[in-house]
Every structure is written in C-alpha cells, then in structure tokens.
Amino acid sequence: YKDSSKLFLILCGSSMSYIEDHVLAYKAPLYGRRTAQFKILPFEFCEACEYFNGMSPEDKALAYGLVGGTPQYLLQINNKISIEDNIKNIFLNPVSALYEEPNNLLKQEVREPAIYNAVITAIATGASKISEISTKVGETSSTCVAYVKNLVALGIVRKEVPYGEKSTKKTIYSIEDNMFRFWYRFVPENSSIISRGAVELAYSRIAPYLSDYMGAVFEEICKQYLWKRLLSGDSEIDFTDIGRWWGTNPKTRQQEEIDIIGSADKNTALFGECKWRNESVDLGVLETLVERSKLFNFDKKHFYIFSKSGFTKGCIDKANELENVSLIAYDDILKYNNEN
Numbered sequence: 070y071k072d073s074s075k076l077f078l079i080l081c082g083s084s085m086s087y088i089e090d091h092v093l094a095y096k097a098p099l100y101g102r103r104t105a106q107f108k109i110l111p112f113e114f115c116e117a118c119e120y121f122n123g124m125s126p127e128d129k130a131l132a133y134g135l136v137g138g139t140p141q142y143l144l145q146i147n148n149k150i151s152i153e154d155n156i157k158n159i160f161l162n163p164v165s166a167l168y169e170e171p172n173n174l175l176k177q178e179v180r181e182p183a184i185y186n187a188v189i190t191a192i193a194t195g196a197s198k199i200s201e202i203s204t205k206v207g208e209t210s211s212t213c214v215a216y217v218k219n220l221v222a223l224g225i226v227r228k229e230v231p232y233g234e235k236s237t238k239k240t241i242y243s244i245e246d247n248m249f250r251f252w253y254r255f256v257p258e259n260s261s262i263i264s265r266g267a268v269e270l271a272y273s274r275i276a277p278y279l280s281d282y283m284g285a286v287f288e289e290i291c292k293q294y295l296w297k298r299l300l301s302g303d304s305e306i307d308f309t310d311i312g313r314w315w316g317t318n319p320k321t322r323q324q325e326e327i328d329i330i331g332s333a334d335k336n337t338a339l340f341g342e343c344k345w346r347n348e349s350v351d352l353g354v355l356e357t358l359v360e361r362s363k364l365f366n367f368d369k370k371h372f373y374i375f376s377k378s379g380f381t382k383g384c385i386d387k388a389n390e391l392e393n394v395s396l397i398a399y400d401d402i403l404k405y406n407n408e409n
Contacts, residue, residue, distance in 0.1 A: 071102070083229035085223055086178050098151040111246070114290045115297065115406035123148045126403055127377070129347075131279070131376040132164060134286035135159065137247030142167065146270075153272065160256055163266045171252050178223055184208065186257075188216045189244065192226060197241040217242055218226030225249055232312035232330045239316070247286060254282060278347065287399075288313075288328050291375045294402045295329070295341070301409055305371045305395065308332060308360035317363060325361050329373065338365060341373035350376040355394065 079098075082088045089098055093106065114133050120143040121129040131152045136142035136159070145159050145167055159167050171189075175182040184206070191205035203213040220226035227245040232238065244250035255278075256263070259271045292311055298304045311331030317327045342363045344350050355374055362370055364390030372394045374380070380388075380396050388394035 084177055112140065113138060113293045115293065118142055118403075118406065120144070120146060121148050125135045128152050128402060128405070130287065130290060130323070130399070131283065133281050133290070134247055135251050136167075137249075139246070139248065142170075142248045151274075155156045156275065157272055159266050160252060161259075161263050163264060165279070167248065167252070168254040168256075171249055179219065185216055185220065187214065188213060188220065189225065189249065189253050192242050193244050193250055194258075197243065199240070199242075203240070203253070210275070211228045225392060230311075231316055232314040233328075234316075238276070241391075250285075251282070252370055254278075280347075283345045284343070287375070287377065288343045290402065291341060291343045291373075291397070292329060293341075294375075294405065295331070295373070296399070297406070297409065304332050306331065306337060308339055312337070317365075318361075325364065327361055330365075332367070336367060337369040338362075339371045339373060343375040347378055349379045349381045350384055352373055352387050355384055355387055359391075371395070375402075 075150050079089075080092060092099055093103070094100065100223070114130075117138045118129050121132050123198045124132060124401060128151075132146050132155065134146075135152070135156065136146060140358075146155055147158065150158075150405065162168060168258045172182065172186065175185050183289075187206045188202060191202045194205075196202045196205050199210050199213055199217065202217065203210045206213060208216075217228075220227050221242075224245055227243050228240060230240050231244065244253065255275045259274060262274075295304065295308075295311060299308065308331035311329055312325070313328060314330045315326040317323070327340055328343045330338065332338040340358055341356045342354055344354060350389050355372065358372055358374065362372070371391060372391070374384070374394065375397045378388050381396050385396060388396050
C-alpha cells in the first residue's frame with residue numbers, strides 16, 4: 070500500500086554498519102523500497118560557530134579543532150570558559166560524556182576494536198603510510214589495509230593521494246573527524262595520568278603541541294572557506310575540486326608540499342598556503358608558494374595565503390604588485406562566514 074498510504078516512515082540510526090548492512094544492502098528487506106536516503110554529515114566550521122557565541126575568534130577555531138562538527142560533540146563545549154578548561158572538562162575527565170566515546174563507538178561498529186584502536190592511534194600520532202601504520206601496530210601491511218579500509222568507510226579515517234595524481238603508492242591516511250583526531254592524539258598516551266586525577270600535569274603535556282595540532286584544522290577551515298566562496302559565486306577561480314599536493318621537486322630533489330591546490334581546467338589553477346601561527350606571514354611564504362607552483366603547467370594562476378595573524382608589509386606590497394594574490398586573514402574568514 071505504499072503508493073496510496075498516508076504513512077511516512079523514517080528510519081534513523083547512528084550505527085553506519087547496521088544501516089548499510091541490514092537496511093540498505095542488497096539482501097536487506099527494504100532494498101529497492103526506499104524513496105530517499107541521507108547520510109547526515111557533520112557541520113562545517115561556519116555552522117559550528119553558532120555553538121561558540123561569546124568565544125574569541127581564536128577560541129572558536131580551537132573549539133572546532135577539539136570536537137569537529139558533530140552536534141552532540143559540539144554540545145559538550147562550554148562557551149563561557151576557556152579552551153584550556155574545556156579540554157580539561159571534556160578530554161581529561163574520566164566521567165565526561167566524551168571520555169569513552171571513541172572506544173564505545175568502535176565497539177558498536179567493529180568486531181575487533183583493540184586493533185582498530187591501535188590503527189587510529191598510529192595515524193593520529195604521525196603514521197600516515199600503510200608501512201608506517203603496520204610497524205606501529207605490529208601487524209602486516211595487508212592486515213592493516215583491511216582495517217584502514219573499514220575506518221575510511223566509517224568516516225573516521227581519510228584517504229588521500231596528491232592532488233591530480235592517481236598513484237596509490239603515494240597514498241596517505243589521516244583522521245577525518247576532529248574529535249577522534251584530538252582524542253587519539255592526546256588521550257591514550259596520557260590515560261594513566263588522567264585516571265589518577267592529575268589533570269594539570271596531563272594538560273601541561275598537551276598544551277605545547279596545540280598550535281601544531283591546529284595546522285591541519287586551519288587548512289580544513291580554509292578549504293571550507295574556498296568552497297563557500299565558489300558556491301556563492303565569489304571565487305577568483307571556478308575550480309572543480311581542491312586538495313593537497315606533496316612530492317619531489319625534480320630540480321632540487323627535495324620534498325615539497327602545497328597545502329591547497331585546485332584547478333578549473335587545464336590552463337587555470339589556484340594554490341594556497343595556510344599558516345596558523347602567532348606572527349605575521351612574511352614575503353618568503355608567498356615567494357615559496359609561487360616557486361612551488363612552477364612545478365605545474367598552468368598558464369593562469371591565483372594564489373591564496375591564509376594567516377591567523379595577518380601579513381607583513383613586504384608580503385602585502387608583493388601581493389599588490391603581482392595582482393593575482395589574495396591575502397586572507399583568519400578574521401576575514403569569520404567575517405565572510407557571518408555575512409554569507
């Protein structure tokens with residue numbers, strides 16, 4: 070009676086493996102009977118900021134770096150206290166709502182959570198290639214590939230290859246969700262200290278690495294900003310996709326990296342560099358990005374330099390001279406998000 074019935078049925082679940090295997094799969098009873106399906110994604114930074122009213126601009130980015138865009142995680146942030154106190158309350162408190170969240174979620178989704186935990190911890194602490202992950206975990210590469218593949222399907226791990234390349238030899242992996250990334254980066258290695266109530270000691274071991282941790286978070290915020298500009302019709306380059314690039318410079322034989330790269334066609338591309346640090350970005354950063362862009366054969370190029378703390382006069386003057394450079398301060402991103 071589904072075509073004539075007034076019944077409207079919605080099935081909603083947070084266990085992705087159950088929904089995909091028992092509801093949407095070919096052998097599931099509802100296969101071919103659903104009229105729509107939605108994979109609900111986390112909020113992006115500009116949306117998550119709605120939860121951070123009253124926080125300083127820097128603290129908004131830090132809060133997003135801590136918990137990402139999942140609403141239930143965002144609700145754990147208290148915008149009336151400092152980021153330091155939020156970290157202590159959320160991640161260094163054994164009775165907090167999120168302290169056991171990653172472990173509990175894995176137990177719900179997978180059969181061997183211990184190995185999955187080891188794989189995620191390895192990635193969160195710097196192992197990005199399968200060979201590095203297998204060494205840290207103590208399993209063969211082929212075994213780790215299977216676990217990583219499942220984590221990618223669950224949206225916990227992200228698979229990347231250099232932008233514009235298809236070679237799987239250069240594949241690297243990172244943690245997709247910020248809450249998972251922060252938790253696995255800092256909580257397991259301090260778990261013994263945390264369990265003994267030494268909150269101040271645990272935080273003192275985390276604090277020196279927060280700025281470095283925020284580098285990848287800021288890159289993601291900058292990418293979201295570029296997408297927002299494109300979809301609003303404000304982008305200097307009508308790119309089709311953006312990503313990250315890394316590889317060997319054939320001239321210097323040195324490893325090079327470009328934070329953001331995207332192309333509109335065979336002749337047009339954008340290149341971006343993101344700096345989350347407390348000093349102004351100088352001319353050298355712009356010159357390095359322009360030089361690295363010469364590794365690619367695009368006739369028309371536009372450069373974006375993103376900075377947490379502004380730019381030096383030399384950098385601003387050079388950008389004005391080149392006329393194809395956008396200098397975007399973090400405050401500019403917040404302002405654009407508020408206006409759009």
